[in-house]
Amino acid sequence: MIQRPQTLMLGLIVILMIAALFLPNWEKISLDGTQTARQTAFELVITKGTGAEATTDARSKFYLAGAICLVAGLAGYSISQFKNRKRQMMVGFGISLSLALTLVAMMLGIKEGEAFFDANKEGKFLPGFFTLFVALFANIVSNRLIRKDENLVRSMDRIR
8 A cells, every 4th residue: 555654654664775775785985095995885995095106905795785685675565565564563573673773883983994004194975974864764654554454444343
């Protein structure tokens, strides 16, 4: 049922997770501009030097992309479970846990990138990082709306 607000929130989670796959989530540039570190859902790229003598070290973050895909898959599955609200609430709990683990994995990758240069300068968070927080908020709202529907259905059963 597309018109239900919780379905729209779950759809928003799917869209945000697809965006998180392709948007960078963290970046750090050294004070002199010769070193950069940039993390996406797929890799952490550290570049040292400029021009022709630049060296690049790419470290795979496939587990981060996998966790983001897991959240998107769970949200898509939850949309299809609109007739079984109890299962939908359990899947919503799984989405919350998966989002939390994804945030932890992302922060561990950022910590790894921070250690490479300029301990005094901090990196900056990019849009891919903030999509996870918006998705977490949308999941909280969705779970509350699902619970509200379940309570409404239970109250109508008592009247019969």
